[in-house]
Structure formats: C-alpha cells, structure tokens
Amino acid sequence: LRAIGSSSTRLLLRPLKVFFVGEPAIDEGGVAKEFFQLLVDALFREDFGMFEYNQATRRFWFRQQAGLAEGAEPQAEFFLVG
Numbered sequence: 724l725r726a727i728g729s730s731s732t733r734l735l736l737r738p739l740k741v742f743f744v745g746e747p748a749i750d751e752g753g754v755a756k757e758f759f760q761l762l763v764d765a766l767f768r769e770d771f772g773m774f775e776y777n778q779a780t781r782r783f784w785f786r787q788q789a790g791l792a793e794g795a796e797p798q799a800e801f802f803l804v805g
Contacts, residue, residue, distance in 0.1 A: 727803065766804060773804065 727735070741758040748754050767774050767783055774783040785801065 728799075773800065 739755060741755045742748075743754065743758075765771060769775070772786060775786045776783050
C-alpha cells in the first residue's frame, strides 16, 4: 500500500504488464485478465477477511470488522480495492 500510495498518478495510469513466474507468455490481455481473476477470487475468500457472504441475499458485502493485512489500515485497503 505504501508503494502504491507514494506513486505518482502518471505512473499509476500506465498500462499494467503482468508476468507469471515460470510461465513464458506475452501479455496481450489474457495474462492480465487471468491476474485480475485470481486477484478478485483472493479478495472474496473468507479467510482474507474483506468481504462476507450473505446467504439470504446471495451477495457479498464489506465485513464490519475487517481483519486485513498486518499493519494496514482497513480504510486504505478498501480504498485500494475500490
């Protein structure tokens, strides 16, 4: 979070290039798509602690007492994901 927060807007707006270790591939969109699918899957895992699933509504919602990454402010992580 600190690295992203200290980066300039110009730097953050550059196209994202994704590489997976041990997987030689040219990112023409497919590798980045896979990265974001894995990221979203991880964010919504119950053990990550950011969201909780409501069985009655069949929706995810923000967890009230989010136990997020060690030392991080929950608001900063929600902002980063948003």
